[in-house]
Every structure is written in structure tokens, then in C-alpha cells.
Amino acid sequence: MVSGLMLKCDDVGAQHSSLCEIITVTVVSGDPHLTTFDGRPFSFQGICWHTLFKDCSSSNPAFEVTTEFEPREDSTFEHVRSRTVSVNVTVGSDFAIINGLDVVTGRTDGHVTAARPIHVLEDDKTVTLSFTSKDTTFTLYWTLKKHSLRVSISGSDYRGHLCGLLGNDDGEPLNDFITPGGAVVHDAAEFGKSWRVEWKKCE
Ligand SMILES: *[C@@H]1O[C@H](CO)[C@@H](O)[C@H](O)[C@H]1NC(C)=O
Numbered sequence: 790m791v792s793g794l795m796l797k798c799d800d801v802g803a804q805h806s807s808l809c810e811i812i813t814v815t816v817v818s819g820d821p822h823l824t825t826f827d828g829r830p831f832s833f834q835g836i837c838w839h840t841l842f843k844d845c846s847s848s849n850p851a852f853e854v855t856t857e858f859e860p861r862e863d864s865t866f867e868h869v870r871s872r873t874v875s876v877n878v879t880v881g882s883d884f885a886i887i888n889g890l891d892v893v894t895g896r897t898d899g900h901v902t903a904a905r906p907i908h909v910l911e912d913d914k915t916v917t918l919s920f921t922s923k924d925t926t927f928t929l930y931w932t933l934k935k936h937s938l939r940v941s942i943s944g945s946d947y948r949g950h951l952c953g954l955l956g957n958d959d960g961e962p963l964n965d966f967i968t969p970g971g972a973v974v975h976d977a978a979e980f981g982k983s984w985r986v987e988w989k990k991c992e
Pocket of ligand 1: 853855877878879884886989
């Protein structure tokens with residue numbers, strides 16, 4: 790499991806100078822052991838759809854990423870273990886939904902535009918989705934067979950303005966368990982449950 794800050798540098802050519810930026814990396818593994826953007830690890834065995842992270846800077850979020858957890862085969866009645874099976878990335882009216890090996894993209898308003906805000910890159914092992922909002926680029930790496938998801942953030946406009954299972958990204962791990970109502974809780978299960986997407990039915 791990886792979490793924390795990473796320095797990412799792109800060679801910008803001619804003068805061999807590099808453009809470096811600090812990115813936050815966080816991991817949601819197949820078996821939902823999650824690490825918030827601020828590095829707080831917790832285990833949450835919920836099932837169904839939950840908000841992983843979204844824009845909380847306004848009441849009309851610019852983006853939202855939700856994931857579906859489903860029970861694993863080794864679950865028992867007393868102890869449900871779950872894994873990540875689908876991811877829904879929505880930016881404005883564009884969406885990309887990863888379901889196992891398939892990626893479906895589209896627009897909720899049905900319009901077709903050439904410039905898509907969500908970039909999708911696929912190879913036989915990974916699906917990489919990225920989108921940019923204000924100065925910030927969010928990149929999700931989905932490892933197909935392992936059902937593992939890694940999220941990286943580069944930019945600062947949303948620092949402290951995110952919410953969801955991955956916390957607020959303000960640099961302080963202790964206040965990461967914030968419910969949709971704004972309460973800071975201490976119990977991982979209560980926190981996790983609070984981010985369940987209520988209107989979404991799941992099998
Ligand atoms: C994906 O998420 C967006 C925003 O949360 C939601 O409006 C949309 O209905 C979701 N799509 C599906 C297929 O659940």
C-alpha cells in the first residue's frame with residue numbers, strides 16, 4: 790500500500806529543465822483498505838456504491854468519483870469482506886464507468902463533443918483515467934485483475950475542498966473522517982457508511 794507525497798517531474802525539453810510538481814498518491818486496494826489523501830489508513834467493508842471523492846467547494850460539484858464494492862466469495866454472514874468492482878468518474882455531464890474490463894464513456898445530456906474532459910488510456914493490465922479541473926489533475930489507475938485503484942492528485946486548487954471516503958486533502962489526517970453533513974467522526978464504519986450513494990440500487 791502506498792500513500793503520501795511524490796515528486797513527479799516532466800522533462801520539458803530543450804534546456805533539459807524539468808517541471809516538477811508534488812502529487813498526492815493514495816490507494817484503494819481490491820479489499821477496501823483505504824488510505825485517505827492525507828495518509829490516514831482505514832479498513833471499510835461496505836458494499837454497494839460509495840463516494841470515493843468529489844469536489845466539495847460548491848453545492849454543484851465539478852466532479853465526483855464513486856466506486857462499487859461487492860462482497861467477496863470468502864465473506865461469511867458475520868463478516869462481509871468486499872472488493873472494488875466498478876468505478877464511475879463524472880465530470881460535468883461527462884462520465885466514464887469502469888466495470889471490470891469494460892470502460893463506457895458518454896455524456897448524460899447526450900451531446901457529442903470532440904474534446905472529452907475525461908481521458909481514458911487502456912492496456913491489457915490497467916485502465917488510466919484522468920481529468921483536470923481548475924489547476925488540478927486527478928489520475929486514477931485501475932489494475933484490472935487485482936481490482937486495485939490508485940488515485941493521484943497534482944495541483945492545489947482543491948486542497949482542503951474534497952470530500953468522500955478519501956478525505957479532504959488538507960494535509961491533516963486527523964480530520965479526515967468527515968460525513969456528508971460535515972461532522973467529524975472517529976469510527977471508520979460510521980464514516981464509510983455515511984458516504985453510501987443512497988439512490989443507487991445494487992444487486
Ligand atoms: C455516475 O455518477 C454520477 C454522479 O454521481 C451520477 O449522476 C450518474 O448517474 C452515475 N452513473 C451511473 C450509471 O450510476
